[in-house]
Amino acid sequence: MTLTALSETLSAKPHIDDLMERVGLRMSFAKGEEIFGQDEDADMIHSVVSGAVRTMRLTSDGRRQIGDFYYPGDIIGLEIGDTYRFSAEALSDCVVRVIKRSSLHALNEDGGVDRTLWNATRRELERTQEHLLMLGRKSACERVASFLRDVAQRVGSEDVSLPMGRQDMADYLGLTIETVSRMVTQLQGSQIVEFANSRQFRVTRWPALERLAA
């Protein structure tokens, strides 16, 4: 990452966050509650303050695909034309700030807001492309390894706690719950990760995990 790109990234977040703090409505959602629904009118932009959120899509015959998981600081609701293409739900009790697209647009005197949202959209696109590569070409073991690596990297700390259950992981990775479970057990058997319980783990051998995540 270049210096300019870095500073842009760093400065962008506070800018939009300040704005949303000033104008945005603060809302709380209980665990499992729907923040917005698939195919609803998409006139809001959401920013996670605390907790975690999942976006997902349901096909007519009940298959589910998780789009992504969002943590504090992330912006949700960029991926849309006229209606939301994914629904968003609270993974845990959480707080989000909400602002109308139109309000945000009105505040865009210097073009800085648009620029910021565009950057956020590009980052979203990059994450989606990474996700795509995983679903298209990685084995079950590689998917789970990639996932655990990504979560651990994002958190940064020694001990990682997963805000989502196995079903959510499965629907994100394009696998079944059983396969996810088996792969986790396998990674644990290879001394690569260590689970205290089903939602708490630590990476014991980073190089091996990186190698598997490919």
Place this chain on the structure above:
Amino acid sequence: MTLTALSETLSAKPHIDDLMERVGLRMSFAKGEEIFGQDEDADMIHSVVSGAVRTMRLTSDGRRQIGDFYYPGDIIGLEIGDTYRFSAEALSDCVVRVIKRSSLHALNEDGGVDRTLWNATRRELERTQEHLLMLGRKSACERVASFLRDVAQRVGSEDVSLPMGRQDMADYLGLTIETVSRMVTQLQGSQIVEFANSRQFRVTRWPALERLAA
């Protein structure tokens, strides 16, 4: 789609196209030639004038994932931070217009250019999300059906000619070339599509195709 969104979409294309026609460099590429490479410096935006282009990504151990196929009017090179995350290659002999990001930015007096590029980025994101859903949750048969439907829809005419070979289809769909071939044969056996040769087909039963594409 609302009226405003529709008109925005319709007016956006000519705007950016005009601009690229005035300022952009016109370049020709022979079939199979690389337009830009994975991990190269990403300072150009490309717009397809004629022919077709594929974007793809190679993993270290040689697995390949096709990001998307692009046709005249499409913009390529939005998905990037600092370097291209995918490479782009000419599927057939083709012409593209190229413009430096920085030049484009300089021309952005009224913010219209940024707006247009942002819209293009969002459309790209939507396509990628659709692609994601397919790779995560659809069977081989459904993938091939979806693909043929999408191509046929895009072309609009009765007879469709595929600009890409089976390997490209496979790498787009996250399948092997053999599986793609088998599914094509199967769809033909069910009287749903009809191939004149391996690259020319027509849809004989749209409803059935739609149903399979799910």
Place this chain on the structure above:
DNA sequence: CGCTGGATTGAGTCCGGTCAAGCCTTGTGG
């Protein structure tokens, strides 16, 4: 005509899905 590269077809294997049983954690009420 034969060569060449892509596409198709077939046989066999394996990875991940399915179905079913058991386990562990958590919470609730006696």
Place this chain on the structure above:
DNA sequence: CCACAAGGCTTGACCGGACTCAATCCAGCG
């Protein structure tokens, strides 16, 4: 404090869809 129920996770046995490897087939072209 324990009994029990409920839900989520794990494990096992089996199955099947997609992959692998290999043998053609076929169209385009020198």
